[in-house]
Amino acid sequence: MKPERIDLLIHNIGQLVTMKGSPGPRRGAEMSDTGTVSGGAVAIADGVIVAAGPEADVRQAVAGLRTERTLDAEGRLVTPGLVEPHTHLVHGGSREHEYHLKLQGVPYLDILAQGGGILSTVRATRAASEDQLYEKARKSLDLLMLFGATTVEAKSGYGLTLEDELKQLRVAKRLNETHPVELVSTFMGAHAVPEEYKGRSGEYVRLVIEEMLPEVKRQGLAEYCDVFCEHGVFSVEESRQILFAAKKLGFGLKLHADEIEPLGGARLAAELGCVSAEHLLAATDEGLRAMRDAGVIAVCLPATSFNLRAPHARARDMIDMGLAVALSTDYNPGSSPTESLQLVMTLACLNLGMTPEEVITAMTVNAACAIGRGDRIGSLEPGKQADLVLYNADNPAYLPYHFGINHVDTVIKRGEIVVSGGQIVQ
Structure with missing residues (x-):
């Protein structure tokens, strides 16, 4: 069912790791398939993902809907919430x-x-x-x-x-x-x-x-x-x-x-x-x-x-x-x-x-x-809970490469921004 509005539109994502695919766990070579797209966006309504993928596709999917808030990812890497x-x-x-x-x-x-x-x-x-x-x-x-x-x-x-x-x-x-x-x-x-x-x-x-x-x-x-x-x-x-x-x-x-x-x-x-x-x-x-x-x-x-x-x-x-x-x-x-x-x-x-x-x-x-939640978290797909992380990095390899610091800029839980600029939102 199409929502009446978009609560949050995250755009200008450098690399968007969607993990789209089977709701079950990835095994063997499947673990290398992260469903990553460049130039992505994510649309969220009522704490749930409405659309996630290339920005042009996401904007087309939500065309005509009022957007309450936008967040410019400024080319950052975005993954599902850890x-x-x-x-x-x-x-x-x-x-x-x-x-x-x-x-x-x-x-x-x-x-x-x-x-x-x-x-x-x-x-x-x-x-x-x-x-x-x-x-x-x-x-x-x-x-x-x-x-x-x-x-x-x-x-x-x-x-x-x-x-x-x-x-x-x-x-x-x-x-x-x-x-x-x-x-x-x-x-x-x-x-x-x-x-x-x-x-x-x-x-x-x-x-x-x-x-x-x-x-x-x-x-x-x-x-x-x-x-x-x-x-x-x-x-x-x-x-x-x-x-x-x-x-x-x-x-x-x-x-x-x-x-x-x-x-x-x-x-x-x-x-x-x-x-x-x-x-x-x-x-x-x-x-x-x-x-x-x-x-x-x-x-x-x-x-x-x-x-x-x-x-x-x-x-x-x-x-x-x-x-x-x-x-x-x-x-x-x-x-x-x-x-x-x-x-x-x-x-x-x-x-x-x-x-x-x-x-x-x-x-x-x-x-x-591993905790019985694969049907609702762990990937960025329509219908999944809107749990996301935006990093001060532009690709996944940078996270383990530059070690000993915290790369997280923004954390979103159920569509709400709970960490912004590396600080907990009070």
Whole structure:
């Protein structure tokens, strides 16, 4: 149905990355097809894209309609809003006090076994009030938006009691209601075995299955369930039990898989039909092929590998074997304390072997599919939500090439300008 007016017409775009095509994720060679046009424009009405493409075509499509506002892109690059499919946004405290251990080469799982790592953040999160958690998370969400994110996944997992997990999820719900950025919540009560259950992981798994999952579902606080499947955390069988119970309750499934050891998480993600498997630094070819055949999206987290000085996920191999790859900051207080999606772009090119075009695909349409939003965000097409980013750059390669700064000039969410001139619009 043709609108009565155009609320916003963005014109004089240098390169417009549309990502037009199938609403599903791009795989293999498809990840290089970004649907980029030169000399583009985008017309928006009621928060939805009316037309996007060459400027002459867009102007013809909206001819005769009153235009309320125009925005001259001044030759800038424009992409769909960046989608962040994996964060631990809501948490208390920080972990710079462990930095010296990391610099000395103490392994991540050893720090966790000593009561540090995730368990340190659990103590800080339990001690924090809901308002304190909200304010801290809001500041990080502001930064994510300033770096171009318009939709963000947020996991719990730093409470590890029913009430503290619910507290984290309530904060995410409140942010989704008050912040311009759209949040997708994931319950991750199985992020670690809490100190009070040390040596009794089976009992904690039962608590997650019998008490936490049903209550989170009853209150409608999460869409997905995630588990940290790793040696010293949750075994493949424990992860299977939790995710199977979550699936029966109607949760979508995600999995922290094969991050440190090739435990078999990738195969489990394929077996259970997870929407995505995350990390995958140690995933085997067999596991990756199983994911490919099951349609599981590989979410790679190069900032985490960089910060842990660990081997990187084999994104180049994944793409070449036909997997759909998405990218994320993995924002969290321990292994990846950064909100910069543009840093991730650079690391993905330099350390994962991805091209700039593949990176943009991984941060838009593929990331949207990794959180079940591929039908309404991730590309610039008529009928899609009007989430866009305008950069102080004129082509995609410039973003990872000129690293260490923020290239974002303007962010538009649901047709509203929320960042302008690199500053949040109040």
